[in-house]
Amino acid sequence: MSTLEFLVRKSDLADTRVRERDDVPLAPGQARIGIDAFALTANNVTYAAFGEAMGYWQFFPTGEPEWGSVPVWGFGRVLQSTHPGVAVGERLYGFFPMASQTVLTPGRLAPERITDGSPHRAELPAAYNQYFRCAADPLYTADTEDVQALLRPLFITSWLIDDFLGDNGLLDGQAVAVLSSASSKTAYxxxxxxxxxGGVEVVGLTSEGNRAFCERLGCYTRVLGYGELDRLDAQAPSVYIDFAGNGELRRALHERLGGLRHSMVIGNTHAGQRAPQGEAKTLPGPRPAFFFAPAQIRKRTDEWGAEVFGQRLAQAWRDFTARATDDAAPWLRVAHHHGPDAIHAVWLDALQGRGDPRTGHIVSLKAGAG
Structure with a gap:
């Protein structure tokens, strides 16, 4: 058997290639996972854009320093196992490479999850090393795998952003939350x-082409174009949640918002307009700070306990997906893609911020797909 891998040049994210390599026999205690399908969104562009700074290239090393494997969220099935606690045929949800297969080295096992114990992942955030066993996962339903792959990791980040802001008192006093790239899934x-x-004015910033979509969502108090920053109350207590990564926009908002309490960097949907290195030090107001979701997970798990954390997240997830998939006015429709050429095209669209915000892309390199 062989594995197909979709690789991205670290210094030029638009340069991609597919590598095929023969599978090696499993060592004792390992499991080979066939990756059936995964979501490809602007979130994955963020993983690549911050691959060095945040360690995302380290999860699935390619053995070629110039080339990286972008992590994605999706579903797979155990094809082979030399681990007594992991059965062939078991279905898993988690963090995978853009590939047709991958090998895990299960460490800690629990009824609801497997933790990968590969040595190269030992120092990486634990939240990314957990693979949920679908048979015991409270968020799993077999008929919504596409929606889970597309929205679950993004909404967990969204929920944690909201929790972090509330936890730190940044939303007190009739605050205004300003979100760039308002049509992106993590933003909405x-x-x-x-x-x-309640009590928070939620302002979405977007392009003219996506304004109507954002307004129809119903979760923004106001939607403004990027050229309408003068309509923001300069003195209102505010937070900026930056999904775009656009350096010029960030500077304009810092200069406009005299009441800015916090400037949070989340993503890089405007991949070609990143702020130059060191630019943050020259901005008025609070220095932009990258939000790292696993840190908030650790904090809340320590404070609430894992069971309560899971219960609160599950309820928030159910509330969100009920709205996002409402038959009367769904926020999302799914497009399926198979094979290297299709994945390359979807990747370039995500990298360049093209595409319809209502569409979620599920892709597969699985053998025989296409």
Whole structure:
């Protein structure tokens, strides 16, 4: 058997290639996972854009320093196992490479999850090393795998952004939350969570082409174009949640918002307009800070306990997906893609911020797909 891998040049994310390599026999205690399908979104562009700084290239090393494997979220099935606690045929949800297969070295096992114990992942955030066993996963339903792959990791980040802001008192006093790239899935998931609080004005910034979509979502108090920053109250207590990574926009907002309490960097949907290195030090107001979701997971798990954390997340997830998949006015429709050429095209669209925000892309390199 062989494995297909979709690789991205680290210094030029638009340069991609597919590598095929023969599978090696499993060592004792390992499991080979066939990756059936995974979501490909702007979130994955963020993983690549911050691959060095945040360690995302380290999860699935390619053995070629110039080339990286972008992590994705999806579903797979155990094809082979030399681990007594992992059965062939078991279905898993988690963090995978863009590939047709991968090998895990299960460490800690629990009824609801497997933790990969590969030595090269030992120092990486634990939240990314956990693979949920679908048979015991409270968020899993067999008929919604596409929606889970597309929205689950994004909404978890959205929910944690909202929780972090509330936890640190940044939303007190009739605050205004300003979100760039408002049509992106993580942004409107955050807007949905913020809107549940009440007392927070949620302002979405977007392009003219996506304005109507954002307004129809119903979770933004107001939607503004990027050229309408003068309509923001300069003195209102505010937070900026930056999904775009656009350096010029960030500077304009810092200069406009005299009441800015916090500037949170989430993503890089405007991949070609990143701020130059060191630019943050020259901005007025609070220095932009990258939000790292696993840190908030650790904090809340320590404070609430894993069971309560899971219960709160599961309820928030159910509320969000009920709205996002409402038959009367769904926020999302799914497009399926198979094979290297299709994945390359979807990757370039995500990298360049093209495409319809209503569409979620599920892709596969699985053998025989196409």
């Amino acid at each position: 998931g955050t807007a949905f969570a913020l809107a549940q609080r």
